[in-house]
Amino acid sequence: MDFLWSPWRSSYIDGFKEEQKEMQKSCFFCDAIKSINEDDERLIIAKKESYIILLNKFPYTSGHILIAPIRHIADYTELNNNELCDISIAIKESIYNLKKVMKPKGFNIGVNIGEVAGAGLPGHIHYHIVPRWQGDKNFMYVTGETNVISFANEDLLLKLRPLF
Numbered sequence: 597m598d599f600l601w602s603p604w605r606s607s608y609i610d611g612f613k614e615e616q617k618e619m620q621k622s623c624f625f626c627d628a629i630k631s632i633n634e635d636d637e638r639l640i641i642a643k644k645e646s647y648i649i650l651l652n653k654f655p656y657t658s659g660h661i662l663i664a665p666i667r668h669i670a671d672y673t674e675l676n677n678n679e680l681c682d683i684s685i686a687i688k689e690s691i692y693n694l695k696k697v698m699k700p701k702g703f704n705i706g707v708n709i710g711e712v713a714g715a716g717l718p719g720h721i722h723y724h725i726v727p728r729w730q731g732d733k734n735f736m737y738v739t740g741e742t743n744v745i746s747f748a749n750e751d752l753l754l755k756l757r758p759l760f
């Protein structure tokens with residue numbers, strides 16, 4: 597009965613279980629990507645082939661946009677050239693469209709990679725596009741706090757969606 601002795605099998609099964617566990621953990625971005633007819637409550641602006649773009653429910657300033665690749669990846673180096681290119685264009689469009697709708701005086705654009713760097717959702721990499729106005733707080737200072745919201749997200753969604 598030699599053929600029943602398969603030591604590789606237990607590590608294979610453990611690996612599979614780990615993978616299953618990993619897949620079962622819910623992810624804010626993956627849930628939004630998979631969602632159907634929940635664009636309003638999830639503040640989704642658009643779902644594209646390689647990324648999703650949405651408004652942050654806990655914005656640093658109003659108009660705070662998040663862009664994440666469709667693939668659940670944590671590391672910037674895992675982004676392929678297509679994703680990098682598409683997301684770069686989406687960042688440019690976000691700046692253009694936010695200027696049109698909200699007339700901010702500046703922007704902060706950034707990616708927090710890893711929990712130690714301040715990533716609130718470290719499993720799924722995402723970009724922050726934060727419009728800035730004279731007199732709002734310093735970007736680093738407001739990180740993690742909710743700021744004064746002067747534009748209602750519902751109105752912003754209606755204005756931003758047709759532009760993307």
Ligand SMILES: [Zn+2]
Pocket residue numbers: 623624625626627667668669719720
């Ligand atoms: Zn994800």
